[in-house]
Amino acid sequence: MNGISIIIPTCGEIKPLVRLIQSITKQTLDKPFEVVIVFNSISQTKFLLKKPQINFGTSAELQFIWIDAKGVNKARNAGIEKAKYNLLLFLDDDCELVNSNALQAHLNYHVAKPDLFCLGGIYNLPPRASFFDRVYNLIQIRWLYGSLKAAHSQAANFLIGGHFSAKKEILKKFEIYFNPAIIYGGSELEFFLAAQKNSLSCELSDLVVTHYTHENIWSLTRKLNRQGRGQAVAEQNFPVETAQLQAQLGETFTASLIMKAALIYFNYVFWYGYFSQNQRRSQFIVLLARNLLDSVRYRHFKLIQKLEAEIRIKNDQGDRL
Structure with a gap:
Protein backbone atom coordinates (compact mmCIF):
# COMPACT_ATOMS: atom_id res chain seq x y z
CA MET A 1 0.00 0.00 0.00
CA ASN A 2 1.81 3.11 -1.26
CA GLY A 3 -0.20 5.78 0.56
CA ILE A 4 -3.66 7.23 1.18
CA SER A 5 -5.75 9.63 -0.88
CA ILE A 6 -8.37 11.34 1.29
CA ILE A 7 -11.36 12.42 -0.82
CA ILE A 8 -13.55 15.18 0.64
CA PRO A 9 -16.65 16.38 -1.26
CA THR A 10 -17.68 19.85 -0.11
CA CYS A 11 -20.21 22.56 -0.87
CA GLY A 12 -17.56 25.09 0.12
CA GLU A 13 -18.32 25.87 3.76
CA ILE A 14 -14.89 26.87 4.96
CA LYS A 15 -15.15 26.47 8.75
CA PRO A 16 -15.99 22.71 8.86
CA LEU A 17 -13.53 22.06 6.04
CA VAL A 18 -10.70 23.72 7.97
CA ARG A 19 -11.63 21.77 11.12
CA LEU A 20 -11.46 18.46 9.22
CA ILE A 21 -8.17 19.21 7.48
CA GLN A 22 -6.55 20.40 10.70
CA SER A 23 -7.58 17.10 12.33
CA ILE A 24 -5.96 15.28 9.41
CA THR A 25 -2.66 17.08 10.03
CA LYS A 26 -2.50 15.57 13.53
CA GLN A 27 -2.37 12.05 12.12
CA THR A 28 0.65 9.80 12.67
CA LEU A 29 1.22 7.81 9.49
CA ASP A 30 4.23 5.95 8.11
CA LYS A 31 3.12 6.47 4.48
CA PRO A 32 2.51 9.60 2.39
CA PHE A 33 -1.00 10.93 1.97
CA GLU A 34 -2.82 13.57 -0.04
CA VAL A 35 -6.08 15.43 0.49
CA VAL A 36 -8.34 15.76 -2.56
CA ILE A 37 -10.98 18.44 -1.94
CA VAL A 38 -13.79 18.45 -4.50
CA PHE A 39 -15.98 21.57 -4.63
CA ASN A 40 -19.41 21.09 -6.20
CA SER A 41 -21.26 24.27 -5.24
CA ILE A 42 -18.83 27.12 -4.66
CA SER A 43 -17.10 28.58 -7.73
CA GLN A 44 -13.33 28.54 -8.11
CA THR A 45 -13.25 32.35 -8.26
CA LYS A 46 -15.22 32.70 -5.03
CA PHE A 47 -12.99 30.21 -3.21
CA LEU A 48 -9.74 31.81 -4.42
CA LEU A 49 -10.95 35.14 -3.03
CA LYS A 50 -11.36 33.48 0.38
CA LYS A 51 -8.24 31.31 0.25
CA PRO A 52 -5.70 33.92 1.51
CA GLN A 53 -7.76 34.19 4.72
CA ILE A 54 -7.81 30.40 5.27
CA ASN A 55 -5.25 28.61 7.41
CA PHE A 56 -5.52 24.89 6.76
CA GLY A 57 -2.61 24.38 9.16
CA THR A 58 -0.92 21.73 7.07
CA SER A 59 1.99 21.12 4.78
CA ALA A 60 0.23 18.05 3.38
CA GLU A 61 -0.38 17.85 -0.33
CA LEU A 62 -3.75 19.44 -1.10
CA GLN A 63 -5.55 19.07 -4.43
CA PHE A 64 -8.46 21.38 -5.18
CA ILE A 65 -10.99 20.30 -7.80
CA TRP A 66 -14.08 22.11 -9.05
CA ILE A 67 -16.96 20.40 -10.83
CA ASP A 68 -19.84 22.20 -12.50
CA ALA A 69 -22.74 20.04 -11.37
CA LYS A 70 -23.98 19.74 -7.79
CA GLY A 71 -23.98 16.29 -6.22
CA VAL A 72 -21.91 14.43 -3.64
CA ASN A 73 -21.56 11.37 -5.88
CA LYS A 74 -20.23 13.39 -8.81
CA ALA A 75 -17.71 14.92 -6.42
CA ARG A 76 -16.64 11.51 -5.09
CA ASN A 77 -16.20 10.14 -8.61
CA ALA A 78 -14.10 13.15 -9.59
CA GLY A 79 -11.94 12.59 -6.51
CA ILE A 80 -11.42 8.93 -7.43
CA GLU A 81 -10.10 9.92 -10.86
CA LYS A 82 -7.64 12.45 -9.41
CA ALA A 83 -6.42 10.28 -6.49
CA LYS A 84 -2.87 8.99 -6.95
CA TYR A 85 -2.71 6.42 -4.13
CA ASN A 86 -4.30 2.98 -4.03
CA LEU A 87 -6.08 3.41 -0.70
CA LEU A 88 -8.98 5.87 -0.89
CA LEU A 89 -10.51 7.30 2.29
CA PHE A 90 -13.88 9.02 1.80
CA LEU A 91 -14.74 11.63 4.42
CA ASP A 92 -17.59 14.15 4.45
CA ASP A 93 -16.60 17.72 5.25
CA ASP A 94 -18.76 17.86 8.41
CA CYS A 95 -16.58 15.22 10.10
CA GLU A 96 -13.47 15.40 12.28
CA LEU A 97 -10.87 12.71 12.96
CA VAL A 98 -10.68 12.22 16.72
CA ASN A 99 -7.88 9.64 16.95
CA SER A 100 -4.37 10.46 15.74
CA ASN A 101 -3.91 6.93 14.40
CA ALA A 102 -7.08 6.80 12.28
CA LEU A 103 -5.28 6.87 8.92
CA GLN A 104 -2.74 4.30 10.10
CA ALA A 105 -5.57 2.05 11.31
CA HIS A 106 -7.25 2.11 7.89
CA LEU A 107 -3.91 1.40 6.22
CA ASN A 108 -3.00 -1.46 8.57
CA TYR A 109 -6.40 -3.07 8.18
CA HIS A 110 -6.19 -3.11 4.37
CA VAL A 111 -2.60 -4.37 4.39
CA ALA A 112 -3.60 -7.22 6.71
CA LYS A 113 -6.56 -8.13 4.47
CA PRO A 114 -5.51 -7.84 0.81
CA ASP A 115 -8.89 -9.09 -0.45
CA LEU A 116 -10.87 -6.57 1.59
CA PHE A 117 -12.57 -3.99 -0.63
CA CYS A 118 -14.04 -1.52 1.87
CA LEU A 119 -13.61 -0.73 5.57
CA GLY A 120 -16.20 1.47 7.25
CA GLY A 121 -16.40 3.31 10.53
CA ILE A 122 -19.08 4.94 12.65
CA TYR A 123 -20.16 8.47 13.59
CA ASN A 124 -20.01 9.91 17.09
CA LEU A 125 -21.72 13.13 18.08
CA PRO A 126 -20.03 16.14 19.68
CA PRO A 127 -21.05 17.22 23.19
CA ARG A 128 -24.35 19.09 23.42
CA ALA A 129 -25.70 17.68 20.16
CA SER A 130 -29.31 18.64 19.57
CA PHE A 131 -32.24 16.24 19.91
CA PHE A 132 -32.64 15.90 16.13
CA ASP A 133 -28.90 15.35 15.70
CA ARG A 134 -29.21 12.46 18.17
CA VAL A 135 -32.24 11.09 16.31
CA TYR A 136 -30.35 11.13 13.01
CA ASN A 137 -27.28 9.54 14.59
CA LEU A 138 -29.42 6.76 16.06
CA ILE A 139 -31.02 6.13 12.66
CA GLN A 140 -27.55 5.86 11.08
CA ILE A 141 -26.21 3.55 13.79
CA ARG A 142 -29.26 1.26 13.56
CA TRP A 143 -28.91 1.15 9.77
CA LEU A 144 -25.19 0.36 9.98
CA TYR A 145 -25.48 -2.45 12.50
CA GLY A 146 -28.60 -3.72 10.79
CA SER A 147 -26.54 -4.23 7.63
CA LEU A 148 -24.14 -6.67 9.32
CA LYS A 149 -24.35 -10.09 7.72
CA ALA A 150 -24.36 -11.97 11.04
CA ALA A 151 -24.32 -11.30 14.77
CA HIS A 152 -20.84 -10.68 16.20
CA SER A 153 -19.49 -10.28 12.65
CA GLN A 154 -17.75 -7.34 10.98
CA ALA A 155 -18.87 -8.36 7.49
CA ALA A 156 -21.34 -5.73 6.27
CA ASN A 157 -23.64 -5.21 3.32
CA PHE A 158 -23.51 -1.41 3.53
CA LEU A 159 -21.31 1.31 5.04
CA ILE A 160 -21.70 5.06 5.55
CA GLY A 161 -20.45 6.98 2.51
CA GLY A 162 -18.98 9.77 4.62
CA HIS A 163 -16.55 7.52 6.51
CA PHE A 164 -15.06 4.53 4.73
CA SER A 165 -11.95 3.46 2.85
CA ALA A 166 -11.64 1.38 -0.33
CA LYS A 167 -8.91 -0.04 -2.54
CA LYS A 168 -8.76 1.84 -5.84
CA GLU A 169 -7.35 -1.14 -7.75
CA ILE A 170 -10.39 -3.27 -6.85
CA LEU A 171 -12.77 -0.40 -7.56
CA LYS A 172 -11.25 0.07 -11.02
CA LYS A 173 -11.14 -3.65 -11.77
CA PHE A 174 -14.88 -4.08 -11.20
CA GLU A 175 -15.78 -0.57 -12.46
CA ILE A 176 -17.62 0.38 -9.29
CA TYR A 177 -18.49 4.06 -8.94
CA PHE A 178 -21.05 6.24 -7.18
CA ASN A 179 -24.27 6.83 -9.10
CA PRO A 180 -24.13 10.49 -10.25
CA ALA A 181 -27.92 10.52 -10.68
CA ILE A 182 -28.32 10.41 -6.88
CA ILE A 183 -27.51 13.93 -5.76
CA TYR A 184 -28.47 13.63 -2.09
CA GLY A 185 -29.99 10.90 0.04
CA GLY A 186 -28.80 7.31 0.15
CA SER A 187 -25.95 8.37 -2.10
CA GLU A 188 -23.67 5.41 -1.36
CA LEU A 189 -26.32 2.69 -1.58
CA GLU A 190 -25.81 1.70 -5.21
CA PHE A 191 -22.02 1.62 -4.69
CA PHE A 192 -22.36 -1.11 -2.06
CA LEU A 193 -25.03 -2.96 -4.02
CA ALA A 194 -22.47 -3.23 -6.83
CA ALA A 195 -19.91 -4.52 -4.32
CA GLN A 196 -22.38 -7.20 -3.21
CA LYS A 197 -23.14 -8.14 -6.82
CA ASN A 198 -19.42 -8.77 -7.38
CA SER A 199 -19.02 -10.66 -4.06
CA LEU A 200 -16.57 -8.07 -2.72
CA SER A 201 -15.77 -7.99 0.98
CA CYS A 202 -16.84 -5.00 3.11
CA GLU A 203 -16.37 -4.74 6.88
CA LEU A 204 -17.52 -2.39 9.63
CA SER A 205 -14.89 -1.42 12.20
CA ASP A 206 -15.03 0.50 15.47
CA LEU A 207 -13.09 3.44 13.97
CA VAL A 208 -14.80 6.70 14.89
CA VAL A 209 -15.12 10.21 13.52
CA THR A 210 -17.04 13.06 15.13
CA HIS A 211 -19.97 14.08 12.96
CA TYR A 212 -21.12 17.71 13.25
CA THR A 213 -24.70 17.84 12.05
CA HIS A 214 -27.13 20.70 12.64
CA GLU A 215 -30.50 19.08 12.12
CA ASN A 216 -33.98 20.30 12.95
CA ILE A 217 -37.30 18.67 12.25
CA TRP A 218 -37.58 20.25 8.79
CA SER A 219 -34.04 19.54 7.61
CA LEU A 220 -34.21 15.95 8.86
CA THR A 221 -37.60 15.44 7.21
CA ARG A 222 -36.11 16.59 3.88
CA LYS A 223 -33.06 14.37 4.39
CA LEU A 224 -35.03 11.20 5.20
CA ASN A 225 -37.40 11.86 2.31
CA ARG A 226 -34.41 12.15 -0.05
CA GLN A 227 -32.89 8.99 1.37
CA GLY A 228 -36.12 7.13 0.65
CA ARG A 229 -36.11 8.48 -2.90
CA GLY A 230 -32.43 7.56 -3.25
CA GLN A 231 -33.15 3.99 -2.19
CA ALA A 232 -35.95 3.80 -4.77
CA VAL A 233 -33.52 4.92 -7.50
Missing part, protein backbone atom coordinates in the same frame (compact mmCIF):
# COMPACT_ATOMS: atom_id res chain seq x y z
CA ALA A 234 -30.86 2.40 -6.44
CA GLU A 235 -32.92 -0.69 -5.66
CA GLN A 236 -35.70 -2.76 -7.08
CA ASN A 237 -39.24 -2.14 -5.83
CA PHE A 238 -39.89 -3.39 -2.32
CA PRO A 239 -43.19 -5.17 -1.72
CA VAL A 240 -45.40 -3.39 0.79
CA GLU A 241 -44.88 -6.27 3.24
CA THR A 242 -41.13 -5.49 3.45
CA ALA A 243 -41.75 -1.83 4.19
CA GLN A 244 -44.41 -2.83 6.71
CA LEU A 245 -41.95 -5.05 8.56
CA GLN A 246 -39.26 -2.36 8.66
CA ALA A 247 -41.75 0.25 9.84
CA GLN A 248 -42.85 -2.05 12.65
CA LEU A 249 -39.22 -2.56 13.67
CA GLY A 250 -38.97 1.21 14.05
CA GLU A 251 -42.09 1.29 16.21
CA THR A 252 -40.98 -1.44 18.61
CA PHE A 253 -37.53 0.02 19.24
CA THR A 254 -36.99 0.60 22.95
CA ALA A 255 -36.25 4.27 23.57
CA SER A 256 -37.71 7.21 25.43
CA LEU A 257 -41.25 8.06 24.42
CA ILE A 258 -40.27 11.21 22.53
CA MET A 259 -37.36 9.45 20.79
CA LYS A 260 -39.65 6.56 19.86
CA ALA A 261 -42.20 8.98 18.41
CA ALA A 262 -39.47 10.70 16.38
CA LEU A 263 -38.18 7.37 15.05
CA ILE A 264 -41.69 6.33 13.96
CA TYR A 265 -42.27 9.69 12.23
CA PHE A 266 -38.96 9.68 10.33
CA ASN A 267 -39.39 6.02 9.44
CA TYR A 268 -42.62 6.88 7.67
CA VAL A 269 -41.02 9.95 6.06
CA PHE A 270 -38.39 7.63 4.55
CA TRP A 271 -41.00 5.24 3.15
CA TYR A 272 -43.13 8.10 1.86
CA GLY A 273 -40.10 9.29 -0.13
CA TYR A 274 -39.49 5.76 -1.38
CA PHE A 275 -43.05 5.16 -2.59
CA SER A 276 -43.32 8.70 -4.02
CA GLN A 277 -40.22 8.18 -6.15
CA ASN A 278 -41.76 5.00 -7.58
CA GLN A 279 -45.15 6.65 -8.12
CA ARG A 280 -46.69 4.26 -5.60
CA ARG A 281 -48.19 6.64 -3.03
CA SER A 282 -51.29 4.48 -2.78
CA GLN A 283 -49.10 1.68 -1.42
CA PHE A 284 -47.82 4.06 1.26
CA ILE A 285 -51.45 4.48 2.38
CA VAL A 286 -51.75 0.67 2.45
CA LEU A 287 -48.59 0.54 4.59
CA LEU A 288 -50.04 3.05 7.08
CA ALA A 289 -53.36 1.20 7.27
CA ARG A 290 -51.73 -2.20 7.80
CA ASN A 291 -49.41 -0.90 10.48
CA LEU A 292 -52.28 0.84 12.27
CA LEU A 293 -54.34 -2.36 12.19
CA ASP A 294 -51.40 -4.47 13.38
CA SER A 295 -50.74 -1.97 16.17
CA VAL A 296 -54.36 -2.24 17.36
CA ARG A 297 -54.17 -6.05 17.22
CA TYR A 298 -50.90 -6.06 19.15
CA ARG A 299 -52.31 -3.83 21.91
CA HIS A 300 -55.44 -6.00 22.08
CA PHE A 301 -53.24 -9.10 22.39
CA LYS A 302 -51.20 -7.51 25.21
CA LEU A 303 -54.39 -6.48 27.01
CA ILE A 304 -55.76 -10.05 26.82
CA GLN A 305 -52.44 -11.37 28.15
CA LYS A 306 -52.58 -8.94 31.07
CA LEU A 307 -56.19 -9.82 31.93
CA GLU A 308 -55.46 -13.56 31.77
CA ALA A 309 -52.47 -13.10 34.07
CA GLU A 310 -54.60 -11.18 36.59
CA ILE A 311 -57.28 -13.91 36.49
CA ARG A 312 -54.66 -16.61 37.11
CA ILE A 313 -53.28 -14.67 40.09
CA LYS A 314 -56.78 -14.29 41.58
CA ASN A 315 -57.54 -17.97 41.01
CA ASP A 316 -54.27 -18.96 42.68
CA GLN A 317 -55.08 -16.75 45.65
CA GLY A 318 -58.54 -18.33 45.87
CA ASP A 319 -57.08 -21.86 45.83
CA ARG A 320 -54.78 -21.01 48.71
CA LEU A 321 -57.72 -19.71 50.74
